[in-house]
Amino acid sequence: MVRVTGPLAFSVVLESFEGSTTVPTRPERREGRLRVAGVRQPLAVAVSLWPGPRTYTGQPLAEIHASGSPPLLRTILSSLLARGARLAEPGEFTLRAFLSGRIDLTQSEAVLGVIDAQTPAQLDAALEQLAGGLASPITGLRDRLADVLAHLEANLDFAEEPDVDLLQAEALASSLDEASTEMNRLAGRLQGRERSENRPRVVLVGPPNAGKSRLFNALLGLDRAIVSPVAGTTRDYLEARALADGLEFDLVDTAGLEAGRTAIETEAQAARGRQAERADLLLDCRSAGSIDQELSTDHVRPTLRVWTKIDLLRPAVRVGDQLTSASTGEGLDELRQAIAATLRARSSESDLPGGTAARCGESLLRAGTALARAAETLRLGLGDELVAIDLRQALDDLGRVVGAVVTDDLLDRIFRRFCIGK
Ligand SMILES: Nc1nc2c(ncn2[C@@H]2O[C@H](COP(=O)(O)OP(=O)(O)OP(=O)(O)O)[C@@H](O)[C@H]2O)c(=O)[nH]1
Ligand SMILES: [Mg+2]
Structure with missing residues (x-):
C-alpha cells in the first residue's frame, strides 16, 4: 500500500490510472489499472481516495493497494516520484495532522506511543492520550485562564477603574490555586515515566x-x-x-x-x-x-x-x-x-507515553508555580499587572504542552523519532 497526501495527491495518482479519473467529492474506492514505467502490463490495483479536510493529514489523501513485492513497490514509488510526488519525512503525516489542527502535540506523541507500545497497558495509555486524555483538561484550563487574563487586562486599560475587588480577588485566587494543584498533579503523573524504555x-x-x-x-x-x-x-x-x-x-x-x-x-x-x-x-x-x-x-x-x-x-x-x-x-x-x-x-x-512525559513535565510544573504565584499576588493585593504577568507565563507553558506555542526545534525533536510513512 502506498499513501499519498497533499493538495496534488489526486492528480498525481489518477494521472496514470486506467479507470474513473474524476476528482471525488466523497471518500471512494476504485478498482482499475495503473500504468507504471518499466512494467509492460498495467497493474491491477485498488485506489482509495479521501478528499480533505476530514483526513488524517487534513489534506486530500490517496492510497494505492497493489499486490506486495519489493520491486513492484519500488516501481510504483518511482513513477509517483516522476510525476511530482516526493518521499515523506519521518513523521510527516502526523506533523501535517498537527499543523492542520487535526490533533494537538500530545496526541502526535500518542501516535508514537501507540507504535512503540510493548504492553497492552502502554497501548491503553497511548490510546487514551490520543483520544485527548491529556489535552482536554489543559485546553479547558487555558480557556479559563485566557478569560481571567482578558478580564484583568481590560481593567488595566481603564486605569481609573479600581483593581479587582476583594471578594472577587479571593474567589479568583482560590480558583488559581485549584488550577495550580491540578497542574502539579498532572506533572506528578508524568514523573518517573521519563525513562527511555517504558518497561516497568x-x-x-x-x-x-x-x-x-x-x-x-x-x-x-x-x-x-x-x-x-x-x-x-x-x-x-x-x-x-x-x-x-x-x-x-x-x-x-x-x-x-x-x-x-x-x-x-x-x-x-x-x-x-x-x-x-x-x-x-x-x-x-x-x-x-x-x-x-x-x-x-x-x-x-x-x-x-x-x-x-x-x-x-x-x-x-x-x-x-x-x-x-x-x-x-x-x-x-x-x-x-x-x-x-x-x-x-x-x-x-x-502511564503516559514516555516522550510526552519527558517533554511536558517541566512546562506543567512551571505553569503550576506561576499559577500559585498569581494567586499569592492577588491575595496580597500587589496589583493586577503582576497577576497578569504570571497568568501569561502559565498560558505560555500550557500552550507548549498542547502545541499552541511551538518552535521548529521542538517539532523537529518530536517528529524525527517517527518512522517514515507515519
Ligand atoms: N528449601 C528452600 N531453600 C531455598 C529456597 N529459596 C532459596 N533457598 C535457599 O536459601 C538460601 C539463600 O538463598 P538466596 O537466594 O541466596 O538468598 P538471598 O535473599 O539472595 O540472600 P542475600 O543475597 O544474601 O541477601 C540458599 O541456600 C538457597 O538455596 C526455597 O524455595 N526452598
Ligand atoms: Mg542474593
Missing part, C-alpha cells in the same frame, strides 16, 4: 538469605544470580528482562536489607535503596523457613508480600500474601499473575 521495574527486597536471588533465577527460568546459604551473598544489584502474563518488565535482585558494616556493604545498601525508590513494584521477600521474619519495612512504593521457601514451613498468611517456593516451583505462576495484574492496574492510571 520490579525489585526484589528483603532480609539477607530470604531467597531473593533464587526467586530471581526461578522467575527468569535462568541461573543468573549467585545463590548461597551465606547471608549477604548478593552485593551489587542484578537486572534482567522478565515476562509475566504477556507483560514485559525488568526484574531486579538486590542485596539483603541490613545495616552495612563494611564500605562494600554500605555501598550495596545504598544501591538497594536507590533501586527500591525507582521500583514500580517491590517484591518484599520473607523466608517461611525462619522465625525472625517480623521485619516490617514501610515501603513507599507499591509492594507485594512474598513468602519464600514454603516447602520448609507454611507461614501464617495475610490476605494478599504470595506463597512461593523456588525449590519446588510452587506459587511461581500465581506470583507472575499477581505481578502482571498489579503493574497493569497501576499503569493504566499513571
Whole structure:
C-alpha cells in the first residue's frame, strides 16, 4: 500500500490510472489499472481516495493497494516520484495532522506511543492520550485562564477603574490555586515515566538469605544470580528482562536489607535503596523457613508480600500474601499473575507515553508555580499587572504542552523519532 497526501495527491495518482479519473467529492474506492514505467502490463490495483479536510493529514489523501513485492513497490514509488510526488519525512503525516489542527502535540506523541507500545497497558495509555486524555483538561484550563487574563487586562486599560475587588480577588485566587494543584498533579503523573524504555521495574527486597536471588533465577527460568546459604551473598544489584502474563518488565535482585558494616556493604545498601525508590513494584521477600521474619519495612512504593521457601514451613498468611517456593516451583505462576495484574492496574492510571512525559513535565510544573504565584499576588493585593504577568507565563507553558506555542526545534525533536510513512 502506498499513501499519498497533499493538495496534488489526486492528480498525481489518477494521472496514470486506467479507470474513473474524476476528482471525488466523497471518500471512494476504485478498482482499475495503473500504468507504471518499466512494467509492460498495467497493474491491477485498488485506489482509495479521501478528499480533505476530514483526513488524517487534513489534506486530500490517496492510497494505492497493489499486490506486495519489493520491486513492484519500488516501481510504483518511482513513477509517483516522476510525476511530482516526493518521499515523506519521518513523521510527516502526523506533523501535517498537527499543523492542520487535526490533533494537538500530545496526541502526535500518542501516535508514537501507540507504535512503540510493548504492553497492552502502554497501548491503553497511548490510546487514551490520543483520544485527548491529556489535552482536554489543559485546553479547558487555558480557556479559563485566557478569560481571567482578558478580564484583568481590560481593567488595566481603564486605569481609573479600581483593581479587582476583594471578594472577587479571593474567589479568583482560590480558583488559581485549584488550577495550580491540578497542574502539579498532572506533572506528578508524568514523573518517573521519563525513562527511555517504558518497561516497568520490579525489585526484589528483603532480609539477607530470604531467597531473593533464587526467586530471581526461578522467575527468569535462568541461573543468573549467585545463590548461597551465606547471608549477604548478593552485593551489587542484578537486572534482567522478565515476562509475566504477556507483560514485559525488568526484574531486579538486590542485596539483603541490613545495616552495612563494611564500605562494600554500605555501598550495596545504598544501591538497594536507590533501586527500591525507582521500583514500580517491590517484591518484599520473607523466608517461611525462619522465625525472625517480623521485619516490617514501610515501603513507599507499591509492594507485594512474598513468602519464600514454603516447602520448609507454611507461614501464617495475610490476605494478599504470595506463597512461593523456588525449590519446588510452587506459587511461581500465581506470583507472575499477581505481578502482571498489579503493574497493569497501576499503569493504566499513571502511564503516559514516555516522550510526552519527558517533554511536558517541566512546562506543567512551571505553569503550576506561576499559577500559585498569581494567586499569592492577588491575595496580597500587589496589583493586577503582576497577576497578569504570571497568568501569561502559565498560558505560555500550557500552550507548549498542547502545541499552541511551538518552535521548529521542538517539532523537529518530536517528529524525527517517527518512522517514515507515519
Ligand atoms: N528449601 C528452600 N531453600 C531455598 C529456597 N529459596 C532459596 N533457598 C535457599 O536459601 C538460601 C539463600 O538463598 P538466596 O537466594 O541466596 O538468598 P538471598 O535473599 O539472595 O540472600 P542475600 O543475597 O544474601 O541477601 C540458599 O541456600 C538457597 O538455596 C526455597 O524455595 N526452598
Ligand atoms: Mg542474593
